[in-house]
Amino acid sequence: MAQPVFTPRVFSGIKPSGGLTLGNYLGAIKRFVDMQGSDFETIYCVVDMHAVTVWQDPADLRHATREVAAGYLAAGIDPEKSILFNQARVSAHAELGWLFNCVARVGWMNRMTQFKDKAGENAEGVSLGLYAYPSLMAADILLYHATHVPVGEDQKQHVELTRDIANKFNHDYKTDFFPQTEPVIEGPAMRVMNLRDGTKKMSKSGESDMERINMTDDADTIAKKFKKAKSDAEPLPETLEGLTDRPEARNLVNIYAALSDMTNAQVIAEYAGAGWGRFKPALADLAVEKLAPVSGEMARLMADPAEIDRLMARGAERANEIAQPILAKTFDIMGFVR
Numbered sequence: 001m002a003q004p005v006f007t008p009r010v011f012s013g014i015k016p017s018g019g020l021t022l023g024n025y026l027g028a029i030k031r032f033v034d035m036q037g038s039d040f041e042t043i044y045c046v047v048d049m050h051a052v053t054v055w056q057d058p059a060d061l062r063h064a065t066r067e068v069a070a071g072y073l074a075a076g077i078d079p080e081k082s083i084l085f086n087q088a089r090v091s092a093h094a095e096l097g098w099l100f101n102c103v104a105r106v107g108w109m110n111r112m113t114q115f116k117d118k119a120g121e122n123a124e125g126v127s128l129g130l131y132a133y134p135s136l137m138a139a140d141i142l143l144y145h146a147t148h149v150p151v152g153e154d155q156k157q158h159v160e161l162t163r164d165i166a167n168k169f170n171h172d173y174k175t176d177f178f179p180q181t182e183p184v185i186e187g188p189a190m191r192v193m194n195l196r197d198g199t200k201k202m203s204k205s206g207e208s209d210m211e212r213i214n215m216t217d218d219a220d221t222i223a224k225k226f227k228k229a230k231s232d233a234e235p236l237p238e239t240l241e242g243l244t245d246r247p248e249a250r251n252l253v254n255i256y257a258a259l260s261d262m263t264n265a266q267v268i269a270e271y272a273g274a275g276w277g278r279f280k281p282a283l284a285d286l287a288v289e290k291l292a293p294v295s296g297e298m299a300r301l302m303a304d305p306a307e308i309d310r311l312m313a314r315g316a317e318r319a320n321e322i323a324q325p326i327l328a329k330t331f332d333i334m335g336f337v338r
Contacts, residue, residue, distance in 0.1 A: 006179040010035055011146035013045035013087065016064035017056065018204030020071045022213035022287075023192035025294070026258045031150050031184075033076040043144055043319065044077060046086040046312070049093060050137070053130040066308045067298070071215050073311070074297035083322075085315030087140065092323040096139035099330060103169050104135045108161060138162040142178050143323045150184040152191060159183040173333050192255060195229040198247030216299070219292040226252075226284035231276045238272045240265055256283050259290045 012032060014024060036042055046068045051061060065086050077084055087093050109115070112134050119126045129136075141149055141162050149159050159181060166178035194200040196211040206212055210225055217225070230248045237243060243250040243264075256279075257264045271279050301308055331338055 004176055004179075006145050006147050008040045008148070009043065009144055009146045010040040010148045010150065010184075011043045011045070011141050011144050012150050013047035013050075013140060014068050014071075015047050015050045016061065016068045016086075017051045017054075019064070020068060020215035021192075021202050021204055022215070022255070022291070023202040024071070025075060025215055025291070026192050026255070027152050028150065029072060029075045029077070030258070032072070032082075035150065036076075036078060036081045040148060042082040043146070043322075044072060044082055044084050045140065045319075046072075047137075047140065049087045050133055053127055053133050066305050067216075067302060069308050069312055070298045070301040071294075073301055073308075074215075074294045079311050079315060083315050083318045085312045085319050089312065089316035090143075090319050090323055092143055092320070092327040093136065093139055096143050096327055096330060097136035099334065100135045100139050100142075100165050100169075101132055103165050103172070104138070104161070105168075108164060109134065111157075112161070113157060134158050134161050135165070138165045141181055142166060143326055144319070145179055145322075145326060146181055147179050148182050148184050152185070156183050156185060175333055177329065177333060192258075193247065193251040195225060195251075197230070198249075198251040213287070213291070215291070216295050217291070218295060219288045222287050222291055222295075223284040226287055227280050229280065231280065235273050235275045236268065236271045236279060238268070240268055243268075252279070252283060256286060259283075259286050 010032075012028065014020070014028060020029075032042065032044055046065050048061065048065045051064070056064075069084065069086065072084055073079070109131060115131055115134075116123075118130060137158050138161060141159075142165070149162075151159055160183075162181050166180060169178055170176055192202045194202050194206060194211045195213070196208060200206075202212045204212070210228060213222060213225055229252060231252065232246055232249055234246070234249070236249065236253070237246075243253060253264055253267050256262070257267045260267070262270075271282075328338075
């Protein structure tokens with residue numbers, strides 16, 4: 001039997017909890033923008049249903065959902081070139097998520113390292129949603145027959161689970177309905193680290209605001225944070241190998257490379273032997289040049305939440321046009337009478 005040909009399609013999403021950081025921008029949104037107008041149909045989502053795996057204040061959730069959408073738009077996501085919406089507007093995500101709960105195996109969920117990290121010692125007290133959310137993530141992707149998902153290294157396991165669910169569904173129902181989605185992992189700053197501790201990932205929930213760049217920070221705040229970022233006593237090395245045991249130095253070089261669209265090697269070649277008194281102000285200036293316009297546009301968009309809602313509603317209509325036939329066919333394959 002000839003294998004089906006799937007439309008090259010990208011799906012990815014960001015969870016609205018805690019605000020967007022530089023890590024979201026460099027590790028995800030900047031890459032999403034770059035993929036627009038390429039060889040893929042691009043679908044980008046605010047995955048608000050994933051946010052409620054832990055309790056959310058309703059007003060905060062509404063604000064955060066619009067803020068992530070504003071971040072997408074301000075960074076360059078074009079709602080005409082891409083489909084942009086929030087997950088809760090497309091009920092097919094929840095419906096396919098339940099069907100995939102019945103395909104995925106408990107053993108697969110037990111191997112998910114992110115659940116162990118998030119649940120910690122309180123695994124018995126967290127929501128069932130936190131345990132099962134990788135199945136919903138698989139539904140997010142396969143609901144659109146997405147062939148590619150841009151992810152960070154820490155999310156690769158979830159794409160592998162998506163492939164396992166697609167394989168088992170196809171095998172159990174003797175079909176080739178769902179594609180084998182490929183993770184897209186690339187770029188110099190896939191893991192943007194903490195500005196105060198280069199061994200930890202930059203996080204929305206860190207203790208100090210100085211350890212992260214928020215996408216809502218103004219130019220003065222961005223510059224101040226980079227100039228005060230932790231470094232070490234040595235100047236920048238002559239080669240990349242010289243960064244091996246220098247996590248803070250490596251992180252700042254990674255960020256410069258990603259913001260400037262240079263390789264890490266090119267950054268080192270330009271700044272070899274430079275002290276931090278030269279490099280950090282240059283990084284601060286570059287960051288302000290690239291990020292301040294984004295934060296300014298986010299502020300403008302957030303002043304008109306009705307327009308953000310209108311754009312997401314239109315995106316949801318377009319998403320539904322793809323999702324509903326795929327969901328309907330899934331029900332038919334599984335034998336539901338409807």
